[in-house]
Amino acid sequence: MESIEKEFSGVRVLHGVDFHVLPGEVMALVGENGAGKSTLMKILAGVHTDWRGTILLDDRVVHFASTREAEEAGIAIIFQELNLVPELTVAENIYLGREPTRFGDVIDYPRMNRMAQEIMDNLHFNAPVTIPVSQLRVGRQQLVEIGKALSLNARILVMDEPTSALSEAETEVLFTVVRKLRENEVSVVYISHRLTELSEIADRVTVLRDGYTVGSNLVKDTSRSELIRMMVGRDFQQFFVKEGEPGEDIVLRVNKLTRTSADPPRMPVFEDISFEVRRGEQFGIAGLLGSGRTELLEALFGAAAADTTGSVELEGVELDLSSPRKAIGAGMALITEDRKGNGLIISMNVEQNLTLAALRDLVRFSILSKTKERALAEEYVERLSIDVSDLKNPIETLSGGNQQKVLLAKWLATRPKVLLLDEPTRGIDVGAKHELYIHLSKLAKQGVSIVMVSSELPELLSICDRIMVLRSGRVSALFDREEASQEKILNAAAPAA
Ligand SMILES: Nc1ncnc2c1ncn2[C@@H]1O[C@H](COP(=O)(O)OP(=O)(O)OP(=O)(O)O)[C@@H](O)[C@H]1O
Ligand SMILES: [Mg+2]
Structure with a gap:
């Protein structure tokens, strides 16, 4: 060419x-x-x-x-x-x-x-x-x-x-x-x-x-x-190391959560999963595809009510897992791995997509504040350096990575208590990854608890306080940041011989 x-x-x-x-x-x-x-x-x-x-x-x-x-x-x-x-x-x-x-x-x-x-x-x-x-x-x-x-x-x-x-x-x-x-x-x-x-x-x-x-x-x-x-086009600080320690109090307590699949019926998707996440903690979840990582996040977000048993507490109060709306209302947010399926609304423009999840905050006395909407969108375009010439452009005209950034921004704008992220850096470039790590770290410092699924182990190792490993729907290991290593995680994730 x-x-x-x-x-x-x-x-x-x-x-x-x-x-x-x-x-x-x-x-x-x-x-x-x-x-x-x-x-x-x-x-x-x-x-x-x-x-x-x-x-x-x-x-x-x-x-x-x-x-x-x-x-x-x-x-x-x-x-x-x-x-x-x-x-x-x-x-x-x-x-x-x-x-x-x-x-x-x-x-x-x-x-x-x-x-x-x-x-x-x-x-x-x-x-x-x-x-x-x-x-x-x-x-x-x-x-x-x-x-x-x-x-x-x-x-x-x-x-x-x-x-x-x-x-x-x-x-x-x-x-x-x-x-x-x-x-x-x-x-x-x-x-x-x-x-x-x-x-x-x-x-x-x-x-x-x-x-x-x-x-x-x-x-x-x-x-x-x-x-x-x-x-x-310039030298770049490649490695990010999380600073700061999480608080002492438990924000999210997951208790014997089990999910069975609807099709084929009654097959376990994950079983008997219990863990706790502290305030301002960055909690990583590793595991092979099919280990139940994504399904676990969905269940925590109330998107799998019919198949899930067990309980989840948010700040000591039992969370109603019957719908994502209830979960959002209680202070949960989920950034999904599938941006076309559940994430972005292709028929809307960049600004509308950006502000969709935060609309609750923008609607005061049922009047949608256009100025606020725009200000919020602009703030996040700036923060994540989203490459878009006009916020009114259709979302499809953005490059793949920039669409991913819009999806991230949309949920970051909601200020949740617990932020669930599924493969958030997929498809975004080194610079934007770095920006995201800094941003997550900032959110954690402000007291947001972060639960993040990622296949990129170096990423989990550099930003998480603890890393839980899933294998075939069960917890196979839980590491503190000091003891975790790529090799240990891979071993815990690999199917038992
Ligand atoms: N259908 C389209 N209409 C208008 N602009 C477009 C369209 N497709 C791509 N662009 C623009 O062209 C430029 C290059 O986009 P492209 O998708 O080729 O980037 P990329 O290198 O593949 O990025 P990424 O790593 O994010 O996938 C971007 O500015 C993008 O917004
Ligand atoms: Mg591309």
Whole structure:
């Protein structure tokens, strides 16, 4: 790709970007939120058709008019945002619009399911491909996206944040798949904000900043700090260590909480979970995907009333877990892992999304204060450096990471007693992560108790006072910050042999 330029309604976001990928190489593409990574790859994959510059595939000039055309030329993309049809099965999603047929136009379901199952088995999906996607958690849906892209047998495969919802184990499986692709001369473009992954998987790295190419390097010759300097354009304090100690009094007391699943019926999701969180404590929850982390947060937020037994006390008063509204009223807030599903309202603009959860505070005598709404939105845009030119812009026009920041800001604006966070830094860049750590620490100092699920262990280790580890729905360990280490957590999280 040479001298690629792209504008959105008159605003230029790519300024002559150069990007080259060799056969059988894994090329990492990195840069801050809004740098232009997804846009560049959507141009390659035929999503955006209105752009200037040159794309050469081998020696042939191409300008794809649709994703279908790009697919036919051997280019597949795993989008940053999930793109599945919830009502359809895993197999139907994988082969949507390309279903194998027999007798002319009858879909050959047995064959389709067989082919899909084989692909998903390679990804260690461990479930029949005939279940609807709506029954899957975000991480599992992401595996389906990956399966769908693999089914195209592309020669260039673009992965836009493929691991953002994956556990460590699933990430390892994905890396094995990527290495196999590389052996078969497939080129992989790998976009990620998890810089530690790059040395493990990528051969070269290209850095974008504000729509310009900063440069390309061999990964093995590039240090982490060098990479960050290329991305943010200055030296950057990378490590954050939490300061301050939590208070003595218990704010949240969870007592023998057990949740069974509705489908399949009565299977335990998690069992007999008890823990206490002190005022101003940052309490981390680690565990593999499927260990019950997300389900636990949902239950604490009153989003699983029908299946949950046990009790939760907030400041000594039993919490009514029958609905999220009650939980919010009592002082709980939840930032979910799935920003499209429960987090953001796609039809609303940035400002409306930002202020949605805090509306209670803004409504005085039933008059919504427009000025207050705007002031609140502006404050958080500033604090998290959300890249948006106008608060009235639709939320979809923001880059993936900036959407995540809006979601964070929306709940931070509610000033809860207990803030529950599920993978809050997924998809946001190093700078914004750092800002978030500082902000959480500030909230903790003001007495907010924070319960945070994260797959990024370094993150938990640097900001949490204590870390609880879940394994198959049970508490397998609880560490103080001084005794916790990456190795101990991984051991406690790994399935018992
Ligand atoms: N459909 C759109 N309409 C208007 N502006 C857009 C649209 N899509 C992207 N942009 C803008 O283009 C710029 C680059 O966005 P892009 O999504 O490519 O960033 P990114 O590097 O992928 O960031 P992230 O790491 O957050 O995913 C941003 O300023 C974004 O707001
Ligand atoms: Mg993106």
